[in-house]
Amino acid sequence: MKGDSPREAAFEVLRAVSADDAYANLAMPAALRRHELRGRDAALATELAYGTLRGQGTYDSVVAGCVTRPLEDLDPPLLDALRLGAHQLLATRVPAHAAVSTSVDLVRRHVNEGAARMANAVLRRIGERDLDGWAAELAPSRDANLTGYLSFRHAHPAWIVRALNDALGGDEAELEAALRADNEPAGVTLAARPGRATVEELAGAGARPTRWSPYGAELESGSPARLAAVREGRAGVQDEGSQLVALALATAPVQPPDERWLDLCAGPGGKAALLAGLLTQRGGRLLAVEQHEHRARLIAQALAGDPGEHEVLVGDATQPSWPEADFDRVLLDAPCTGLGALRRRPESRWRRRPADVAGLRRLQSDLLRSALWSVRPGGLVAYVTCSPHLAETVTVVDDVLRGRDDVERVDARPYLPGVPDLGDGPDVQLWPHRHGTDAMYLALLRRTE
Known part of the structure; x- marks a missing residue:
């Protein structure tokens, strides 16, 4: 293989994400296989690609401060190589000369000699300051514009910084800890x-x-x-937080019978497999519903080998094909922005937009109404998102329950035994910086009549 294989693999992933809207978690394994990378080389390639994608907004600002033309006028492969070089210079222990020379070599191989000379000049200028130095040069002052400063310094769009700040109650120290945690690789x-x-x-x-x-x-x-x-x-x-919210639904008390469980929006099947295993031991049956056939196939694969009589149904969970009050427990892991898993999906913070929240909120509300319609009186619904955004979590539940007297909130905290820092309840919000899990939200709701 020509060139520096770990950096070639990382560069391939950056190009796939930029040019083809690929997902890094899918593109990365394929690149590692093509370049036959294992062990330390695979770890280096992964860190370079994921770290560059996480920091892309900040690195773009730095590159923009070092060139005389708009970034959209740069050759896209050149821009990706500059991002990769900036990441090595500003966020890793790679020696500056190696960060510059290997990035310039990428440009020489994938663009041309003239672009390589430009990359050399730009990266040398970037290397004149560390990240704090560039923040002092380009970011708003912390005192005048905390959101803008943290957005630059920790590479999060400003709207996400505001959303996390709201969810954390305006605690500046916790906000910065949460932003840092999003930039740490997830195990x-x-x-x-x-x-x-x-x-x-x-x-x-x-x-x-x-x-x-x-x-x-x-x-x-x-x-x-x-x-x-x-x-x-x-x-x-399966992230531990994902396991914990499913287990909370399974362990909270329900008066018998307790043999019919429903997993709405069940793809790709991790929670369904966990619930099915528990339910098989109790002699019950799980119905896993998924709108998309390819995700339904993943659920079937996850359930394969479980001896229970479980079923996978392809269908729209907002239009149930089953009778009302047919289930004892219902899990709704609602489609969401995924802001709770930014450390696992490095490109997603730059792809999501504030407008996404409103469209998802309508769907989340409709799905929660369907879940409550599906559960019997005395049964439980777990409303779950992998997002801490208040417009996807507590306010969705508040809005759906407003004016209803047939549903009560259940304090979820006792059903996550041993887990600290769960707040005042009744709902639970997990955090990467507090718990080392994805930022899973859980509300337990009991239908009373």
Whole structure:
């Protein structure tokens, strides 16, 4: 392979994201395979690609301060190489000469010699300051415009900074901790699917039990596929926060009968597999509903091997095809902006727009009404999002419940035993900087009549 393979792989991912709207978490493994990268080289390529994507907005501002033309007038491969070089110069321990020379080599190979000379000049100028120096030069002052300063310094769009600030109650120190946590790589967490695998088996293969989920294990390094339980579908990759909200629904008390559970919006199937395993042990059945056929196939794969009589249904969850009050427990993991998983999806913060929230909120509200219609009196609904944005979490629940006297909020905190810093309740908001999980939100609702 010509050139520097880790950087070539990282550059390929940047180009795929920029030019083809690819998802980095899908493009990265393919690039690693093409370049036959493993171990430290694979880790370096991943950090360079993911780190550059996370910091893209800030790096674009820095590059813009060092060129004489608008960024949209630059050759796109040149701009991606400048972003990659800026990341190495401003956010890694890569020596400056190596960051510049390897980035210039990329431009020489993928653009032309003239562009390489330009890249050399721009990157040398970028390397004259560290990130704090560029913040002092380009960002608003912290005192005059905290949102603008933090947006630049921690590479988040300003609207996301404001949303996180609102969700954290205006606590400046916590806000900055949350922004920093979004820029730290997320570890790989596995879920042992009940009745099919155990945490002890995963630990024996090199994983470490998670702090709170009795089914979770953290994999410190290597591909999850190297574990037999993962290859065989008896365990799967699933954030501990995702496990905890599903387990809260499963453990909160419900008067019998308790044998029919519903997972709305169930793709790609991680929570469905966890719930199905628990329900099989109780002699019950799970219906997993998913609107999109390709995601329904993923659910079927996740449930394959579970001995229970569970069903996957392709359909629109806002228009139920089942009778009212037909289920004892309902999980609604609602489609959302995914702002709670920014550390896992490095490009998503720059793709999402404030307008996305309003459209999703309408869908979330409709789905929650459907979930409440589907659960029997005395049964439970878990409303879950992987977002801390108040317009997707507590205010959705507030709006749907307004004027209804047949639903009560249940304090969810006791059903996440041992988990600290859960606030005043009754709802739960997990955070990467507090809990080391994705920022999962959970509201438990009981239909009373």
